[in-house]
Amino acid sequence: MAKIAFILLCHKDPEAIIQQAERLTATGDCMSIHFDASAKPEYYQQIQEALGDNPNVTFATKRIKCGWGEWSLVQATLYAIEAALRDFPRATHFYMLSGDCMAIKTSEFVHDYLDEHDCDFIESFDFFESDWIKTGMKAERLTYRHFFNERDNKKLFYASFNLQKKLGLSRQIPSDIQVQIGSQWWCLRRPTVEAVMDMVKSRQDVVRFFKTTWIPDETFFQTLVRHLIPSDEISSRTLTFLMFTDYGMPLVFYNDHYDLLLNQDYLFARKISPEAVELKERLGKLYAATGVEFKISGEGPSLFKFVTGRGRVGRRFANRFWETEATLGRERELMILVCKKWHVAKRMLAKIKQETNVPAIDYLFQEEDTDLPDLGGIQSTIEKRTRHRRALIRMLFDYFQTNRMIICMDPGSIDLLHDFYNDRSTTRALEIQCDYSEDYLKGHASRIGLAGEQTPQETLNRILPTIKRDIEDESDAIRDADFENYARIREVDEIGDFLGPIMNFLSVSEDKARDIAMTPHLFAD
Template sequence: MTAMDVGKLEHNGLFMAKIAFILLCHKDPDAIIQQARQLTAAGDCIAIHFDARAPKEAYALIQAALHDNPNVAFARCRIKCGWGEWSLVQATLYAVEAAVEAFPRATHFYMVSGDCMAIKSASYAHDFLDRHDKDYVESFDFYDSEWIKTGFKEERLIYRHWFNERTQKRRFYWSFWAQRKLGWTRPVPADVQVMIGSQWWCLRRRTIEALLDFTKNRRDVMRFFRTTWIPDETFFQTVVRHLIPSKEIETRTLTFLMFTDYGMPVTFYNDHFDLLLSQDALFARKISPEAKELKARLGILYASDRQEFKISNEGRSLFTFLTGRGRVGRRFAARFWESESTLGRERELLIIACKKWHVAKRLLGAIKSHTQTPAIAYLFNEEGTEMPDLGGIQGSLGKRTRHRRALMRMLFDYYDSDRLIICLDTANIDLMQDFFSDRSTTKLLEIQCGLSDDFLSGHARRVGLAGEETPAHALAQLLPTIRADVIFESDQIKDAEFPNHLRIRESATPAENAPALAEFLQVSDETARTLAETPYLFVD
């Protein structure tokens, strides 16, 4: 059967998907052998490139253990790989070529590492790929996206990089600065739009075959990428977009992975089993070598016929939330470009802080009905907050927060008022600190509400810590942490000892809450009592 025949059968859906895994690895031969046996036991196949820097004995061990497995192939050439080098792409291409030749029935080619493991069954994975005739590869515009957060960006492409930045640092940077000083830049191939994204892709056979033809016919593009920096984040992402219509590409990876604040991949352990299964992915990276129980459970799962998985997909936001607890190094100082700015000595900023946004919005609506003070709800928390056109500074949460004082001055000017009310989440202690450090007069009204399990569950879903399919037992385990976090936010506000800090409480009567409202808004006792009696103020 020719590759073309396979492609026709695949397109017509006459058999289930068959995956050829492309494995780049450099250590732990026993784990590689186990991984290969596990993946091929379900009927799939694997092509292996084992780094030439690794001991020959380790490679011989892998070959000896897998030589009689017809679903295992090895790259025809082993090369030494280095981070950020073209060698990683070349090693991948060698493994891909071996897989295409050895496995004519393979319909999909899935890039994995030795740290990856399946988090769904093989049956589920095959059915998923059968139902979605697409390529899965992160491919964002190199220039317009914010995929690169820090460091070189355009410099990755317009200069030639011959040396490894980690092992030949002096040569790497000497070469870079020499080219920059001499103005020795080069253009990107004119007909190619450079893309960037994760190197963990899953591509259909016809895409892989088109890509291999491209590598033979477009020597100019190959020469260009061979001397770019970190080409494993750009080569496949660019070429696939160049060859395949956008409607046939889903810009995401089917491998679940996360990174810490320091840019390091998050490692998963035995207690992450339920979290991994609930992610909208087929594999996860990276599994700890010590997580033997997790590996065993995932291995059994992959060989099973299980088809039902509750996908809540809250892994990344949950990790960010949990690892953020206990951090004390928050930034309270003004940014350097704001150090000389002020809202104005004569102005008064009134802040309503409440975790239950609907409660603060009800009170804000009542205040608007009984006073002439302009007010805006949660402008630093909700993207869709209704705001006047201020020339673009109001366009996104990021801009509003970065230029907070400039934004507030513009709002005072827009409303032609020296008083302004805004709402903040109780988590926004940094914003409160910033505004209270200003020369203007700032007041804070904290609304303390009861925290039922239903509210905390809804809050977890709203902020992405849980999904509609998150199991009840998993949510129950999370609620105490969320409750403690909300209480911690209130304690932070109390410990900050802000001047003009007032409180109203759900547990208090309207008569008890009215004096705080009167002082905060500078309104009569009668008006304050009316506001405190706002119908259904604290109802969820």
């Protein structure tokens, strides 16, 4: 059975460190702690006194001062690994943690998982080919030497970098290694860790290279493991659940994230807020429990993107469309049927085609498999259709040899509506506003990746009101835009209330409008 040696780097909150060590070693595992030498001495003394008698806890062979982005973080890890290898000969796995990580599964689940997966878990993507680095320096992390801490000595850091660049003092990467990059939160098997430590001793040229790279904790172990271990024995992922904001800051978890964390396909999570006392207590009790079944749904990243993309007052701000194209034509009329329930709009659209013979197309900007003619490839993907939206619609007018056409659109695509209304052609919109049952909202959450079959009811109870409000906000945004030739029909209204809006939208008689309004099972889910 797997026996884990946790490698813990920490620099604050001694009470939390003590609790973490006691909790993780209580089920038979062990821990090697490196406590930052720049932290308060009394904190380290407190930790030593509390854990000194615990046979499953050891301390790094040497303590050093650590700084973000520096080699010191890698060196501190190596010191902690040395102690773990020496004091825990039966440890089969070495799991890298920080002081604000906590288990989000039971110890039983964690050990069974490692027993079932005989591999090393470490993100390791090609440094130059992958898009792991989103912003800032990339190749310059490696090809220049970095002697100063970017956060503590920003002026010296960039002065040194710019001087090297000016003088052409770039350097070569060791020829026999392919630099990798990934998360520093890994879990490695004992033979792998031993091989890494042997390479550290035998390849001082590699060590010297990484000592002056920038943020080496994202490249050092990732590169060495990939250099030493066959690819089929590496799972290029982390077992620690963490997410980052658009500003590159780690997302912090609080008391109300308990259900969300348990549903993720990870063993630990980072960062748990120091103020999340209830969350820590619940996760602490969970780790020691037995016989717990977990329903993995993994909607965390999608849910976070959804919530953070909605703005301060809960409204989503869509991407801007920077590319504008030629007009559709002054003489042309584009009619847009707007509805959140796509099946409702499609039913009405089918009836409109039957009654009017006006060319009509379903959700071409939302559904990849919308039935479209071959227009030379511009119709092949939603991305292309959206980028070249006016050209696409103009080509469809030409294809159908018509000056009138109807399309369906989701109310979330308000930027598209604005763009078409700004065209010289005539644009009309008819919004179909529906009622939304709980079952529909659940299905919608599943379709957009916010929930899965295993998502617990407690999580749904929290996100469904937000989803409903978001749908209502999309409709309000359309009404607030005050578009010309805009009308709305609502599921709660009488058939007679539909006639005027449909007549104006399609320029049809009252009889035809009545036939369309009476589309069988129009609002049925």
